[in-house]
Amino acid sequence: MSEINVLVVEDDPLIAEDIRHHLTNADYSAQTVVHNKADALAALATESPDIVLLDINLGGKLDGFEVAEAINAHYHLPFLYLTSYSTKSIVEQAKFTRPMGYILKPFDEADLFSSIEIALYNFAQRQKPAKLTRELINEQILDKLTEKEFELLEHIFDGLTNKLMSERHFVSINTIKTHLKSIYGKLNVHSRTEAIAKIRVLLP
Amino acid sequence: MSEINVLVVEDDPLIAEDIRHHLTNADYSAQTVVHNKADALAALATESPDIVLLDINLGGKLDGFEVAEAINAHYHLPFLYLTSYSTKSIVEQAKFTRPMGYILKPFDEADLFSSIEIALYNFAQRQKPAKLTRELINEQILDKLTEKEFELLEHIFDGLTNKLMSERHFVSINTIKTHLKSIYGKLNVHSRTEAIAKIRVLLP
DNA sequence: CGATGCCTCACCCAAATGGGTGATTTTTTT
């Protein structure tokens, strides 16, 4: 993941600036910082962030929960609570809004980054289908395919045509076809769709 | 879910005891707590746990990864990493070991239970090959496709040819082709493999 | 009743795909 767009909802200007500073230092390509619920809702609609860092306590009120509910209702986003409270009641209330985690104040840069990374990873794990990677495939079949063949299998998985594959690999379409024939033989199938179906059931 | 056997691999005796305490309070029927890699490997072989909670940092060394590799290589088990903020950017390393998730320290009982439950659920889910069902698909696309079209999309997903589909549905191959054209138009794709790729990314 | 949507089917044509054979070059392994 190259560009991460972070929406920070934090009423305390010092903390907000601190977070913005840390994120800017790293390769997080964009951050939007807002200080209240209204701006947060607006930013959600316009900025399409990848993750939201959400202070529960916004200007003395627990508006963070309402932002969380808006996220759950209308978007499809992981969010982390920024909180200095660890009281039972807050946690009880917070967990019904299904955050990906909590960042407890005070926190340092490592806290921030690891929390974001883990949240994004866990969220992706829950939301996304298995991505075809070499590590994920059954080893017996893995062993049979060459590096090149596996790349082409990934392309098939992504819906590419032979022509597109040949252009992407700077080889002739005949070469692609030869590779595919080899793949089909090794997987014991007779078409690209069968190949996809076959490796799909081998995915964990 | 009746009896869950949890293997806890945690070198910090305080945290280990804390986890054991939480698990005992709930109806988790068995826990085995070990403090180092050697004992973890022994416990894996003898205790047949249902899930492993794995501290990455065991006695100052990242032995947790090696335990994870052992699990992946020789067992068939979900595991969760127990990790703290101080461990910097472990995700890059950790994700290649394919954990079911992470439990961030400090965590409370609710974190612990929900993480375990979610991990067990997701692990069970992913053992089954992805089944294309109507409920799983994005509703916008769902709405566009007719019942028949969706059935044929499932067949494409399973790698069937037009001929096989026509035989299975007792209609002519021309009818199948007409349906497919309609599907492609609605999904805005130009081939069956593209259609598969498209619906695949819409699956949860 | 007319409109609409769905399922059915046919015909045509172009493009893509699958299968077979054989070959050269490069890389890796032994």
Add this chain to the structure above:
DNA sequence: AAAAAAATCACCCATTTGGGTGAGGCATCG
């Protein structure tokens, strides 16, 4: 250095697939 494996490419041919057009039957809905 020799052998094996991998990657490259070119034919040929049959089949499959995709795209366009048109059309009949059937049900539902306004």
